[in-house]
Amino acid sequence: MTHGSFSAQNGARGKGIEDYQRLEFLGDRVLGLTIAEWLYQNEGAAEGRLSQRLNVLVSRQMCATIARGIGLGEHIRLGKQARDDGGSDSENILGDVMEALIGASFVTRGFEPTRALIRSLWAEEVGGRAGQAKHPKSALQEWAAGNRRKAPEYRLVDRSGPDHAARFTVAVAVKGVGEVEAVANSKQEAETKAAAAFLRQFG
Structure with a gap:
């Protein structure tokens, strides 16, 4: 799964290396059709309710949650800057890479095996059953939405130390609630720790 930053970083050597955007475009439509068919078959709700559920189930946040659950982040080819900025947990x-994989x-x-793949990955979400513990960033996102708050905002407060032993301090804030900081060896890990700490303090 090649991000555009990987080709850009490699300059001439990166020419001809396609990124995943075209596959993302296609996967988005396949996911939407599969989930829409699934909801139509299983639920007798009115169109408005079906549309509401569909929008949640195919959202970028949901795709990112599924991607984290299968460890997709570690398989993304990113440029150095994008990786240092926490791109593998963005x-x-x-969300985009999950759609590209589809x-x-x-x-x-083909369609049938892909539909089976989607139904396997989305089974607990569509069924409304509680799944495994959610990633702290996804859990915080849902907590904010459930409490009618704006989405969490992450901010890099400080970066110190040499590249091989860097320390990142990240703050996460939800407007009208508060802010929490955390420190880790990568920006994405610091964001994850900050989200978990925020939920412990305010959740």
């Missing part, structure tokens, strides 16, 4: 990047499955394996 909500936007993980697109790749559709191209190489």
